[in-house]
Amino acid sequence: MGDLLGVAVLGAGHMGAxxxxxxxxxxxxARVAAVADPDLIRAREAxxxxxxVTVHPDPIAALDAPGVQAVLIASPGPAHEEALLGAFTRGLPVLCEKPMVPDSTGALRVMEAEARLGRRLAQIGFMRRYDTEYRRLKALLDGGGLGRPLMLHCTHRNVSSPAGFTSAMLINSSVSHEIDAARWLLGQELTAVTVLRPTPSAGAPGDLLDPQFVLxxxxxxxLVDxxxxxxxxxxxxxxCEAVCEAGxxxxxDEHTMVVTAGGCxxxxxxxxxxxxxxxAYDREVQAWVDATRRGEVTGPGAWDGYAASVVAEAGVRALETGARVAVDLAPRPALYAGGGH
Amino acid sequence: MGDLLGVAVLGAGHMGAxxxxxxxxxxxxARVAAVADPDLIRAREAxxxxxxVTVHPDPIAALDAPGVQAVLIASPGPAHEEALLGAFTRGLPVLCEKPMVPDSTGALRVMEAEARLGRRLAQIGFMRRYDTEYRRLKALLDGGGLGRPLMLHCTHRNVSSPAGFTSAMLINSSVSHEIDAARWLLGQELTAVTVLRPTPSAGAPGDLLDPQFVLxxxxxxxLVDxxxxxxxxxxxxxxCEAVCEAGxxxxxDEHTMVVTAGGCxxxxxxxxxxxxxxxAYDREVQAWVDATRRGEVTGPGAWDGYAASVVAEAGVRALETGARVAVDLAPRPALYAGGGH
Amino acid sequence: MGDLLGVAVLGAGHMGAxxxxxxxxxxxxARVAAVADPDLIRAREAxxxxxxVTVHPDPIAALDAPGVQAVLIASPGPAHEEALLGAFTRGLPVLCEKPMVPDSTGALRVMEAEARLGRRLAQIGFMRRYDTEYRRLKALLDGGGLGRPLMLHCTHRNVSSPAGFTSAMLINSSVSHEIDAARWLLGQELTAVTVLRPTPSAGAPGDLLDPQFVLxxxxxxxLVDxxxxxxxxxxxxxxCEAVCEAGxxxxxDEHTMVVTAGGCxxxxxxxxxxxxxxxAYDREVQAWVDATRRGEVTGPGAWDGYAASVVAEAGVRALETGARVAVDLAPRPALYAGGGH
Amino acid sequence: MGDLLGVAVLGAGHMGAxxxxxxxxxxxxARVAAVADPDLIRAREAxxxxxxVTVHPDPIAALDAPGVQAVLIASPGPAHEEALLGAFTRGLPVLCEKPMVPDSTGALRVMEAEARLGRRLAQIGFMRRYDTEYRRLKALLDGGGLGRPLMLHCTHRNVSSPAGFTSAMLINSSVSHEIDAARWLLGQELTAVTVLRPTPSAGAPGDLLDPQFVLxxxxxxxLVDxxxxxxxxxxxxxxCEAVCEAGxxxxxDEHTMVVTAGGCxxxxxxxxxxxxxxxAYDREVQAWVDATRRGEVTGPGAWDGYAASVVAEAGVRALETGARVAVDLAPRPALYAGGGH
Structure with missing residues (x-):
């Protein structure tokens, strides 16, 4: 334990803190070795x-700070690409919050940069893969006892959306979790997407198209809905309900304690x-720390971040056009071959 | 269907109506052939x-009314013995609401009268035996797949008790259902009873000892609790939870529709x-009509009514004394031998 | 009860019997007054x-048999139209198993014939409207406490399909229940349908497209999926899950008894x-008998049978074409106005 | 993080490892600073x-090892008293697996020793207090919304008992968890105990009295059953079901993933x-480490260990005698006053 992993945390907002x-x-x-945020006051508070621990306004300076052996990126999406490439240059393992980068072109650049390195350094923060229930479902599907999965029926509900949430963000922010979960659970890429738009709820602010039904x-x-x-x-x-050939x-639906009162x-x-x-967050970070100390990357990687980005962009086009939109992925680099997702 | 079973209903109160x-x-x-109630207005309304249908102030007159082929007793408990004996004398099949009679001495007289007749005419209204869930549990226990039952954990909760409900009535009115259900589910007689009295709920009126915990x-x-x-x-x-050797x-806990709203x-x-x-009430009466038309008695009988009465009296003594009270049953007449309960 | 409703049952197959x-x-x-089936042996057995009761090879003869006051049609679909029109001519109330008639053109003829009569005689056998859980859901939605319904997520699974079951029958036989249930629950007509076809299960016989996902x-x-x-x-x-604006x-998912054994x-x-x-079947027929004796029709009628037929045909075209197909209903006759569905 | 809490772990068996x-x-x-086990090979392996980290055959030597700031006792019960008293002498905070000591006389000595110190150092390993569901139940009861608790119905089932498990150990090893949980949930001491013994299961080895029903x-x-x-x-x-005045x-019953296959x-x-x-184990140890670094004891203490010991001994006597046995606790030292449990 003298060798606590020194981590630079980029971004000291809600998620970074x-x-x-x-x-x-x-x-x-692990221990926090450096914190970076353009808002230095916020960085110091965190x-x-x-x-x-050293505190920096500049994320790249944090990568070079004393004791830094790995990076956790929790800054806003537009800052991710530079940070990821900076970590690659320095050979630093990195856990990057989703989205990997905001658009698929940038995602492709990041993935290709890592592929050129010839070794994996990046893990993307799809934390559902670390949720106990999802892991049980994954194990069940992989075990094969229920046969081939035919359909996934998914539900993703929030109490309310934050200010500024757009109709496209229902796809590229909310559903992006299901995009990764479906790819991971099924061990298959998604090839097309259609978005249906019921009459919005009276509870949806402004002209937000909420709910949506994505296929x-x-x-x-x-089929994943x-x-x-x-x-x-x-x-x-x-x-998430997985419908398979044999079950x-x-x-x-895990809600634990049952209270009976007042007629229900x-x-x-x-x-x-x-x-x-x-x-799931705790398990994700612990798993990343453990793997990093062993010199491995075991979680979802740049290919997964890239694929999620391409699918989400197709989803937004499907929402805007009302039509079925095919998903067009670049070839999968050899670095990411095998091992499923 | 020309031969609809003509039934005399004794008692035109809530249950009779x-x-x-x-x-x-x-x-x-079946059809209603006669109705009896000392309150003739109530009988006519029902x-x-x-x-x-003919209407009578006197229950015995109803037994002799034209077209009466069977009797359903829904009058107050103290009137049951005379009605049952009257039905026996006339060879009329009878469905008698519980309790069969209010005390075990009278219950013994009724059972012995039927035993002397040499054939069964009485069915007692323990309607839980006709509830779908109870029947599934009974079938499961009888199937033997879970092994021998070791314990039954029972819960019996009402929103509130009617005016005049006494501490003894928790045993001889409410728990009497569990007494019959336990005897039926287990196919065993109950041999002793102990009653524990937690500090009463603030919701219990007057000095009612409510809740109670009966063993x-x-x-x-x-063991049945x-x-x-x-x-x-x-x-x-x-x-009711049956704990068996193998499961x-x-x-x-069947509550059907799940509504998610307001955070729960x-x-x-x-x-x-x-x-x-x-x-269960519908099935009970249909089963009684069907069996009666075939000339059979298939439901719980006078022995069950008697045994429930003896156990309930022991329970009330256990409540009053705080001690374990043994249950002392008369020998089981041959008429009620075999066939379990 | 001297006035038991005399019913002619047309068809003595599985459902008729x-x-x-x-x-x-x-x-x-009610009582059975006549039974008709081309297979007289089967009719006599039933x-x-x-x-x-009189037995007839010809359904129209059964309508004219002594004591017949109402008709229950359980013959194969192609025989329904003649039987319905025959009942209308005679002013006989009728309960007709679904589908009302096999195609929407015939359904339109039936509905128009009844509309010309100027009074409703036909109830169609959409028995889910009589299921306790569906009725609770309907009452909840009508109560308005959850706000406007936005989506219905439905599941319809059978263990296996009978011989000869075709891909179109998943729509016009199986999903036809959801078509009626959705119209009834929402109080709205369906206006378009799309059918998605995941890779069929290995358990699907021949080239049956099973499962399907219908929107x-x-x-x-x-939106109803x-x-x-x-x-x-x-x-x-x-x-069926109804997703509303407020819940x-x-x-x-009502499965009642929970058995714990062998680790689960x-x-x-x-x-x-x-x-x-x-x-639900018992309640449906009891409700029909009760309403018929009062001279009323309270259940789903010819308009519902017609609408279900049109929607199912659109669904089959959607299955065959892979495209979204609009539903084109004839105007609703005044006889069926108001009162929702 | 330079100040990782150095912990001596006493006992390197299953639990200690x-x-x-x-x-x-x-x-x-935290970090492990010393390990003690009479079996030095086992200690070295762990x-x-x-x-x-230093390894010792003698637990007291481990307390004095370099860097030791706190003690975790996972040795067999008979070794606990010496270890606890040794920790008290050195002013070392200690987390001691249950039972605190094997008998109530020793438990009293330990508690009195700590009381003489005048400050709390010992936390006892009643880890259910750290289980998420138990904590939710505790919060609900403390919130008061359901009114006063009247009864707790508890179930404690294991697949099978280890070799050498005695009838008394159902009380003083298994039920000891419920003893602490009941005291904690209710904020009340237990005052009497009765043990009922149904006919043992065929699955119980030898003459083990299993199951038992403890009141x-x-x-x-x-009342706690x-x-x-x-x-x-x-x-x-x-x-655990808590029955309160208002709910x-x-x-x-939290079982999470529902698999539907083969008819169920x-x-x-x-x-x-x-x-x-x-x-719960993870949370317990984390909470202990956190509190210890702050110089506090926040978990169940020596009074709780002592009370559990006295109640368990009364339970064993109740099992042996078949009678109700009163629980006789020594006065609660001022050190443990207030703060409930």
């Missing part, structure tokens, strides 16, 4: 109470993703 | 709109036994 | 043990619709 | 791969406590 707390107080084997096709003919409803008002619900499996039996629904996926 | 409606409009193969022992060493709580305020709940089975997923709990056991 | 049993032994207030749009912009999977192998499941409600807690799934909807 | 792994790889802020009374008149069944064969189940709440919907039951309570 939470990861700093997690590295310091929750996960084992680093308060920690020892052996993905996969390379081996499975996603209800995304970000102003449902009643709770945060992420569910179905459903996750996301009720179970609390999580208010937000921080409650629902708290453990 | 409901059975009249059931015989007229729900079950197949019979309104029916054809071919029964059985002839082959199983019953939480009875008749002023629980939050719903009508009847649950357990639980009924009573909730399912309605039935408000009362009329909702929870509506189908 | 079951309805004969139901009229004779389950529901109150009528065996009944009194006051309906409604006149006020709601239906997974239909008639060779799922694992049970009969009919589920969601789900039915169809399990609940039985119904093997077929006869088990799942047994009570 | 697991805690060493946890301190090294799961929780944040410490393999760690740096800065506790509390100082304010609540516990089914303990350590050879149930079908899974590890720990459930009930149940935990322990099923959910896995945990095979053992390591699966069921994995997170």
């Amino acid at each position: 939470d990861h700093i707390r997690r590295l310091d107080r929750v996960v084992s084997g 680093a308060a109470g920690l020892t052996g 993905f096709e996969t390379e081996r003919g499975a 996603v209800e995304v409803f970000v102003n449902c008002g009643f709770g945060y619900q992420v569910r 179905s499996a459903r996750i996301g 039996a009720r179970q609390e629904v999580a208010p937000d993703y921080l409650v629902r996926f708290a453990d | 409901d059975h009249i409606r059931r015989l007229d409009r729900v079950v197949s193969g 019979a309104a709109g029916l054809t071919g 029964f022992e059985t002839e082959r060493g199983a 019953v939480e009875v709580f008749v002023n629980c305020g939050f719903g009508y709940q009847v649950r 357990s089975a639980r009924i009573g 997923a909730r399912q309605e709990v039935a408000p009362d036994y009329l909702v929870r056991f509506a189908d | 079951d309805h004969i049993r139901r009229l004779d032994r389950v529901v109150s207030g 009528a065996a043990g009944l009194t006051g 309906f749009e409604t006149e006020r912009g709601a 239906v997974e239909v999977f008639v060779n799922c192998g694992f049970g009969y499941q009919v589920r 969601s409600a789900r039915i169809g 807690a399990r609940q039985e799934v119904a093997p077929d619709y006869l088990v799942r909807f047994a009570d | 697991d805690h060493i792994r946890r301190l090294d790889r799961v929780v944040s802020g 410490a393999a791969g760690l740096t800065g 506790f009374e509390t100082e304010r008149g609540a 516990v089914e303990v069944f350590v050879n149930c064969g079908f899974g590890y189940q720990v459930r 009930s709440a149940r935990i322990g 919907a099923r959910q896995e039951v945990a095979p053992d406590y390591l699966v069921r309570f994995a997170d």
Whole structure:
């Protein structure tokens, strides 16, 4: 334990501050070595109470700070590409919050840069892969006992959307989680997307198209449907039912304690993703720290970040045009071959 | 269908009127031939709109009315013995609401009278034996796949108790259902009873000892515990978990529709036994009509009515004394031998 | 009860024989007065043990048989139109199993014939409207507490399909139930349909396209999606989740008894619709008998049969073409105005 | 993070090795500084791969090893008293696995020793207090919305008992968890205990009295019943239902993923406590490390260890005598006053 992994955290906003707390107080084997944020006051606040940490306005300076052995990128999406390329140049392992970069062209550049390096350094923050229920579902599907998966029925509901949330963001911010989860659960790429738009809920602000119903096709003919409803008002619900040739499996209805009172039996629904996926974030970062200390990358990588980006862009076009849009992926570099997703 | 079974209904109160409606409009193969109630106005109201029915202040007169081929006793408990004996004398099949008679001495007289007749005419209204869930549990236990039952954990909750409900009535009115259900499910007699009295709920009126926790022992060493709580305020709940050597089975949590709103997923709990056991009453009376038309008695009989009475009296003594009270049954007449319960 | 409703049952196959049993032994207030089937032996077998019933090879003869006051049509679909028109001519109330008639042109003729009569005589056998869970969902939606419905997510799974079942029948036989249920629950007509075809399950016989995923749009912009999977192998499941502006409600997961054994807690799934909807059939026929004796028609009528037929035909075209197909309904006759569906 | 808490782990068996792994790889802020076990080979194996750790055959030597700032006792129960007193003498905070010491006399000595110190150093390993579901139940009860708790219905089932497990150990090893949980949830001491013994399961080895049904009374008149069944064969189940004046709440039925296949919907039951309570152990040790670094003791203490010991001894006497046995606690030292449990 003398060799705690020194991590530079880029971005000290909500997500960055939470990861700093997690590295310091929750996960084992790591320490925060540097914090970067253009807002230095915010960076200093996030680093308060920690020892052996330097604070920087410039993310690249943080990569070069003393003791930095790995990078956690939690800055806004537009800053990701430079940070990822900077980490690659320095040979630093990196955990990058999603989206990897905001558009598929940039995602392609990042992936190709890593492919040229010839070794994997980047893990993308698709934390659902670390959720206990998703992992049980994945294990069940991989076990093969239910036969080939034919359909995934997904639900993604938020109580309300933040200010400035656009109709396209239902796809490229919310559904992007289902895009990765579906690729990972099925071990297949998504090949086409259609978006249906029911009459919006009265609870949707302005002219936001909410809910939407998104249909993905996969390379081996499975179907993935996603209800995304970000102003449902009643709770945060992420569910997934896999329908297979010999059975179905459903996750996301775990509500634990049953309270019976006033004529009904009720179970609390999580208010937000921080409650629902708290453990998944902890497990993700612990798994990344553990793998990094062993010199490995075990989580979703740049190929996954790139593919999610291409599918999300196709989804937004499908939303805008009302038509089915094919997904056109670049060839998969050899670095990312095998091992499924 | 020319041979609709003509039924005399004794008692035109709440329960009697409901059975009249059931015989007229729900079950197949029967008709109301006579109605008796000391309150003639009430009897006439209950019979309104029916054809071919006579109305009587005297129950015995109803037994002798034209077209009467069977009897349904829904009068108050103290009137049951005379009605049952009258039906026996006339060879009329009878469905008698519980309790068969209010005390075990009278129950013994009724049972012995039927035993002397040498054939069974009486069915007692333990309608839980006709509830779909209870029947599934019974079938599962009888199937033997879970091995020998070791324990039954029972819950019996009412929203509130009617005026005049006494601490003893928690045993001899409410728990009497569990007494019969346990005897039937296990195929064993109950041999001893202990009653524990937690500090009463603030919701219990006056000095009513509510809830109570009742423990029964059985002839082959199983244990039956019953939480009875008749002023629980939050719903009508009847649950039963059978713990066996190779597994357990639980009924009573069937709440059907799940509504998710306002931060929780909730399912309605039935408000009362009329909702929870509506189908059981219908099935009970249909089964009785069908069996009666075939000349058979297939439901719980006078022995069951007698045994329930003895156990309930022991339970009330256990409540009053705080001690374990043994159950002392008369020998089982040959008429009721075999066939379990 | 002297006035038991005399019913002619047309068709003595599986469904007809079951309805004969139901009229004779389950529901109150009716009797079988005539049975018709081209296979006279089958007709006689179905009528065996009944009194006051005549048997006919010709359905029209049965309508004119002594004591016939109403008609229950359970013959094959192609025979329905003649029987319905025959009943209309005679002023006989009729309960007609679904589909009302096999094609929308015939359905239009039937509806127009009834409209010319100027009074409603026909009820169509959409028995889900009589299922307890569906009725609770309908009451909840009508109550308005959850706001406007935005989407219905439906599942319709059978263990296996009968011999000769075609890809089109997944729409016009299986999904036809969801077509009616969606129209009824939402109180809206369906306006367009799209059918998606995932790679068929290995469990689907021959080249049957199974499962299918069907999308309906409604006149006020709601979306209805239906997974239909008639060779799922694992049970009969009919589920419906209504997603509304202020909450969601789900039915169809009612499995009652929980058995814990061998490392898992399990609940039985119904093997077929006869088990799942047994009570719904009983309630449907009882409601029809009761309303008929009062001189009313309270259930789904010819307009509903016609609309279901048009939507199903559009669905089959959508399946065949892969395209979105608009639903084109004739104007709704005044006889069927108001009162929703 | 330069100030990682140096922990001496006493005992390198199953539990000790697991805690060493946890301190090294799961929780944040601590490191293993010393390991003690009479079996030095086992101690060295458990410490393999760690740096800065010394290994000792003698537990007291480990307390004095370089860098030791706190103690985690995972040695067999008979060794606990000496270790606890040794830690007290040195002013070392200690987390001691349950039972605190094997008998109530020794438990009293430990508690009095700490009371003489005048400050709390010991936390006892009642890890259910750190389980998410238990914490939600505790929060609900403390919130008061359901009114006063009247009864707790508890279930404690193991697949099978280890070799050498005695009838008394169902009380003092298994039910000891419920003893602490009940005291903590209710904020009340237990005042009497009765043990009922149904005919043992055929699955119980030798003459083990399994299952047992244990009844506790509390100082304010609540009732706690516990089914303990350590050879149930079908899974590890720990459930608790709190019945209150205005509602009930149940935990322990959280089974997450629902798999529908082969005619039933099923959910896995945990095979053992390591699966069921994995997170609780992690949270417990993290909470202890965090509190210790702040110089506090926030978990269950010596009073709780002592009370559990006295109640368990009364339970064993109740099992042996078949009678109700009163619980006789020494006065609560001022050090443990207030703050409830």
